[in-house]
Amino acid sequence: MNLMTQPLNAVEARRAARDHILMPRLETPFHPRLTALDEVNDWYNWAGYKAPHALFDEELEYFAIRSTAALFDISPMVKYRITGADAERYVNRLTLRDVRKLGINRVHYTAWCDDHGHVLDDGTLFRLGEQHFRLCCQERHLPWLLDSAIGFTVEIREETEEIAGVALQGPTSYAVLQDAGFAGTEQLRPFGIGTFPHDGGTVTISRTGFSGDLGYELFVPRAAALSLWDRLWSAGAEHGIRAIGYSALNRTRIEAGFIVANADFVTAEGALRSDRVRLPDEIGLDWLVDPDKPHFNGRRAILEARRKQTLKHVLVGLEIEGNIPAEHAIVYHRRKHEAGLITAAIWSPTAKRNIAIASLDRPYGTRFVNDLWVEIYAMRELRYRKMMKRATIVPRPFVKLARRTAMPPGLR
Template identity: 65%
Template sequence: MRSPLPRDHFRKPLLQTPFHPRIAALMQAEDWSNWGGYVSAHTIRDAEQEYFAIRNAASLFDLTPMVKYRIAGPEAEAFLDRLTVRDVSRLAPGRVQYTAWCDDDGHVLDDGTLFRLGTAEFRLCCQERHLNWLLDSAIGFDVEVAEETAEVAALALQGPTSRALLTRAGFDGIETLKPFQIRDVWFKHGKVTVSRTGFTGDLGYELFTAPEAALPLWDRLWEAGAWHGLQAIGYEALDLARLEAGFIVANGDFVTAETAIRVDRRRTPDEIGLGWLIDEKKPAYWTGKRAIQAQRRDRSACWCLVGLDIDGNVPADHAIVYHKGKAEAGQITAAAWSPSAKRNIALASLRRPYGDTVKDDLWVEIYALRELAYHKMMVRARVVDRPFYDPPRRRATPPAEF
C-alpha cells in the first residue's frame, strides 16, 4: 500500500498543507500548532475577531490535516456496517453521516463523518489515525482501505454569508444543498466536492479538492469573500464555536480506546453522549454490539458527558465538579464564556448518578487569576441541554441572504 507521506517527510519537523502559502502570508500572530503532523494555525490575527467571523460573516479554515480514509469496493457498505454503530445501508449516495466506531468491548475508538461518494465508494473523516484497525477489520471483505489525508486538500467555509459567498464564486445551485448533503462542482482547475457540513454549529460547508487545485480554489473563494466579510481563522476560534454547538473532540472530551493508558479512562458511546447514534436494530452485526447491549441491559454505564451552565463569567477550564460542594462528581473537559449565547458554558464528564439522575446542587471549583494571585471560587452549575447556541440558519434550505 502506498504511504500517504512523502519519503523525505522526516526532513521537515512538520508537513505543510497545500493552503499553507496563503495562510502564512496572512499570519500575524505567529501562533502555529501541530495537528496530525501538519503545521496548523492556532490563531492567525486575533481569535476574537476570527470567532465573530464565524458567527457574523464567513470564515475559512484549513481542514486538510483532518484524517481521511478512502473505502471502496463491492463490500464497502457491508464493511462499514460492521465497523460503525449506525446503519450504513440507510446512507444514500451523496449524503453524509455522523458516526462512531468501537472496539470489541464497546469502547469508542473515534467519532467522525462518513461521506457516501457513490454506491461503493466512501470517505471516512476523523481526528485520529486508525489505518491498522480499519485494515484488520476489513479482513474477509471485498474492500480497499487507504489513507488519503495528503491526497485531498480540504477547507471549512463557515458562517451566515458562506452560501452567498459560494454563489458569488460561481458554485451554481449551491443554495439547494441540504444539511449533510454532498455535491460535486467543477471549476477551471478541477473538481470540488462540497458538503453542507461543519464543526461550528452554524451555516457552513466543507470543500474537498486535489492538492494541485488547492491554491486556485482558495484564491477564488478569497476574491468572492471580499464582498462577504471572509476571514481566515485558526483552531482557537473554531474550538469556541464547536463548544457552543455542543460538539465533542476525541482526546479532548473523551480518551479514545486505542490511546487510553488506564482502563477506567475508556468510554462507551452512552458514556460520552453518543448513545443516540447506535442503531441496535440494523441487520448487520457491528463491533462492540454485545458489550454495549450488555451495558444497557445491566444499566452499568459509569459515566455521562453533559452540558453545564455555570454562574459568573470565568471559564471553568478543566475544573473539578462537586456535588453539594463536597463529593467529587467529575471534571470539566471544555469550557468558555459564550459570546453568542451570553452564558458561561462547559462540557463535563461526570460519574453517574451525577449528571444522569442527580442533577441538582452541582458546584464547580474555579481558580481565577486576579492581580497576579489565584482566587478560589465555588460556583453553581446546572445540567442543560446541548447545543448551547443553535441558529435556525444552520438548517434552513435555501439559506437566507446575508
C-alpha cells in the same frame, strides 16, 4: 569539551537531535495562504501538520464565524477512501449507524468502537457512490481498519496528503459560494454533497461543518488547493471573509455542543488506563447506536451495558455562575464530593452564558442532578483566587441557529 573536540559521531548525533527538534511540521496545501495572513505566529501540531491556533485575533476570528464567513484549513483531518464490492457491508460492520440508510451524496456523523464497545473515534462518513465512501476522523486508524476488513472485498486507502480540505463557515458562506460561481449549491440540504467544476477538475462540496452555523466543507486534489482558496477569498471580499485558526472554531463547537476526541473523551487506542475508555452512551453518542442493524463492532458490549445498567459515566452540558470559563475544573456535588471534570468551557458571546461540557461519574448527572458546584481558580494580580460557582445541567446545543439548516440557505 566543545563540539570541535568531540568525536565525529557524537557531533553528528547532537546535530541530528537538534535538527529533529527544529524540524518543521508538514505543511498543508493551503499553508502559503495562511502564512501570508498570519500575524501572531501561533501554530500547533495537528496530525503532524502545522496548523494555526489563531492568525490575527482569536475573538475577532470567532465573530467572523458568527457574523460573516470564515475559512478554516481542514486538510490535516485524516481521510480514508473505502471502495470495493463489500464497502457498504464493511462500513456498516465497522460503525454504529446503519449505513444502508445513508443515501448517495449524503454525509452522516458516526463513531466506531472496539470489540469491548469502547469508542475508538468519531467522524463523518461521506457516501460518494453505491460502494464508495470517504471516512474523515481525528486520529489515524489504518491498522484497525485493515484488521476489521478481513473477510470483506474492500480497498482502504489513506488519502490525507492527496486531498486538500477547507471549511467555509458563517452566515454569509452561501453568498460566498454563489459569488464564486458554484451554481447549484443552493440545492444542497444539510449533510448533502455536490460536485462542481473547478480549475479544470472538480471540487466536492458538502453542507457540513464543526461550527453549528451555516457552513460548507470543500475537498479538492492537492494541486487545486490554492486556486480554490483564491476563488473563495476573492468572492468573499464583499462578505467579510476571514481566515481563522482552531481556537475560534473551538469556541463555536462548544456552543454547538460538539465533542472532540482526546479532549472530551479519550479514544480507546489512546487511553493508558482502563478506566479512561468510554462507551458511546457515556459520551452522549447513544443516539448513534442502531441496535436493529446487522452486527457491528462492540454491539454486544454496548447493549449489555444498557441492559445491566453498568454505565459509569455521563457527558452533560453545564451553565455556570459568573463569566469566568471553567475549563478543566473539578465538578463537586454539595461542594465536597467529586463528581467529575469539565472537559471544555467558554464564556459564550452568542448565548451570553458561561457554558461547559463535563464528564461526570454516575450517578452524578443522572440521579444526582442538583446542588452541583465547580471549583474555579482565577488569576487576580499574580494570585490565584479560588471560587466555588454553582453549575446547572442544561441541554446541548447551547446555541442553536436556524440558519444552519435553513432551506434555501441564507442569502444576502
